[in-house]
Amino acid sequence: MRRIVIVGGGTGGTILANNLARRLRREIEAGQVLVTLLSASPRHMYQPGLLYVAFGKMASSDLYRDEDGLLAPGIQFYVDPVESFDLDHNEVKTKSGVTYGYDYLAICTGSRALPTSVPGLAEAGHHVYTEEAALKTCSALKDFPGGRIAIVTGVPHKCPMVPLELTFMMYDYFKDREMLDKVSFTYTYPIGRIHSLENVAKWAAKEFDRMGVHYETLFNAKEVDGAKRQVHSEEGTVVDYDLLITVPPHKGMEVIEKNKLGASGWIPTHRTSLAMEGRDNVFVLGDTTNIPISKAGSTTHYEAEVLGENLASLATQGRAMRAYEGKVFCFIEAGKDRATYASFDYKSPPQPEPPTRAIHWFKLAYNRLYWNSVRGLL
Ligand SMILES: Cc1cc2nc3c(=O)[nH]c(=O)nc-3n(C[C@H](O)[C@H](O)[C@H](O)COP(=O)(O)OP(=O)(O)OC[C@H]3O[C@@H](n4cnc5c(N)ncnc54)[C@H](O)[C@@H]3O)c2cc1C
Known part of the structure; x- marks a missing residue:
């Protein structure tokens, strides 16, 4: 046997x-x-x-x-x-x-997210990598009175699109609550562009420019000073925040x-x-x-x-x-009701299309179809 x-x-x-x-x-x-x-x-x-x-x-x-x-x-x-x-x-x-x-x-x-690997990050940052953390993030967003939002990403992490999706979805969340004049967004990324996939980075940078999202590249979080509400990078730069949203570095x-x-x-x-x-x-x-x-x-x-x-x-x-x-095929939620996708392999890089409502609805449908997909029915 x-x-x-x-x-x-x-x-x-x-x-x-x-x-x-x-x-x-x-x-x-x-x-x-x-x-x-x-x-x-x-x-x-x-x-x-x-x-x-x-x-x-x-x-x-x-x-x-x-x-x-x-x-x-x-x-x-x-x-x-x-x-x-x-x-x-x-x-x-x-x-x-x-x-x-x-x-x-x-x-x-x-794999597992390890917010504790950056001093101060676990205490000060909100993330979406466990059920408990996602629920806490939900409360933090609801209660946020306005101020500086920093999105700080560590590598490696699972789902490459989460840092972008969090930013796009938060933007629409605060837009719906008529709070865009009360919030600012600073998105940081560890390498020299705003996403690991070059074409995704090019596409997302244009969206961020349109939305007024400020971005800092080559930003590898070294420590978070919760009292001063500052994130310090290995590169010597500092980002201030009132609400810290993080995609923590992962390990196996x-x-x-x-x-x-x-x-x-x-x-x-x-x-x-x-x-x-x-x-x-x-x-x-x-x-x-x-x-x-x-x-x-x-x-x-x-x-x-x-x-x-x-x-x-x-x-x-x-x-x-x-x-x-x-x-690989990844949907990218580009806000509350628009999405695009990145499809690629070892030889062909992704070419994200302009986001549409149809792709967003397809992603929502996939959220339910997943159970059929793991059963092997899709
Ligand atoms: C917020 C978030 C958003 C995401 N969005 C997307 C997305 O839009 N698109 C996408 O493609 N991916 C997305 N992902 C990533 C995706 O969920 C993971 O990449 C995927 O689940 C990895 O599959 P896996 O089988 O490697 O690990 P997992 O699905 O994590 O499974 C690991 C399994 O191993 C078990 N296990 C652990 N230790 C042991 C042990 N010692 N012995 C036996 N079993 C063990 C665990 O119980 C678990 O069942 C997202 C992830 C998160 C957290």
């Missing part, structure tokens, strides 16, 4: 498990292949929904579904986080003490660091085969890879489809055929 173990039941792990259950249905029923999914939580969160929670446009209860209800029959699912990886002996061990042997292993444990999960699978929790991964460097039966998906590409659900989705096909053919024929070509 061939044993495939998937660690992490978020976007990547769920899509991969369902993809394998579909492709290997006969082999699973015949007892020739066993697909096991190990996760840390019985619930699956639709993380992009956190942005809407922060603006009071989605109830936080709508972010969740039970993971077992998203999985196809035939997948062995256990809520039992993996604590140690013994890659030399093809085994992982869980918190409850169970050891799972594997022929093929897929690791997709995601602690379990990856503790097991020395990759510095800062990012696992060295081959950009097309998705194999962990130095291993031919260990694969990595989604945020956990160190591939220099957007950490996004869509990246993870496209990777999971490629890996599903490859693992199915490895398990049945001993060879993998498909390459991940770097495909």
Whole structure:
């Protein structure tokens, strides 16, 4: 029997498990292949929904579904986080003490925002990377009487569009409340332009100019002085704020660091085969890879489809055929009712179109269709 173990039941792990259950249905029923999914939580969160929670446009209860209800029959699912990886002996061990042997292993444990990595940021800044933080941001926006809003971004972070989306959505939020004369926006970004993707940066800079959003590039937050309401950068510059909105720097999960699978929790991964460097039966998906590409659900989705096909053919024929070509598709909310998108891969950069209402409505529809998408129905 061939044993495939998937660690992490978020976007990547769920899509991969369902993809394998579909492709290997006969082999699973015949007892020739066993697909096991190990996760840390019985619930699956639709993380992009956190942005809407922060603006009071989605109830936080709508972010969740039970993971077992998203999985196809035939997948062995256990809520039992993996604590140690013994890659030399093809085994992982869980918190409850169970050891799972594997022929093929897929690791997709995601990433975590670390506002504590910049002194003062966790205490002073608001973000949208957990349910609790998104709800607090919602209250902070509601109660804000006006003043200087700073948007401070650390790298790497998941979803490359969040810093822009927060800025565009806040602008419309305060416009609707007739407060634009009482607020100012300063957007900072760590590199020499306002977004990591050059064409997105060019497009967004024009929008910011039109809206009167001030931007500072080459701004890597060093510390936040909450008493003086100032953010100091490594580069020696200072931004003043009355409301600090942040996209905190991220790391991979602690379990990856503790097991020395990759510095800062990012696992060295081959950009097309998705194999962990130095291993031919260990694969990595989604945020956990160190591939220099957007950490996004869509990246993870496209990777999971490629890996599903490859693992199915490895398990049945001993060879993998498909390459991940770097495909990513990200919606960009450009305000409360307009959106555009960035679609790109390793060879072709994105070319964002002017935002439209239709794309915004499509994104809202996708917020619900996500549950079908992770089931493999889209
Ligand atoms: C505010 C916000 C907005 C976003 N917007 C977008 C967007 O518009 N478009 C887009 O494409 N992406 C967006 N994303 C990013 C997207 O949600 C992530 O990139 C995606 O979920 C990554 O998938 P993943 O499978 O790598 O990790 P995750 O989906 O985070 O799943 C990780 C899983 O691993 C489990 N796990 C952790 N540790 C262990 C362990 N030790 N053992 C077993 N299991 C473990 C967790 O419980 C979880 O189930 C957004 C994210 C946020 C926070």
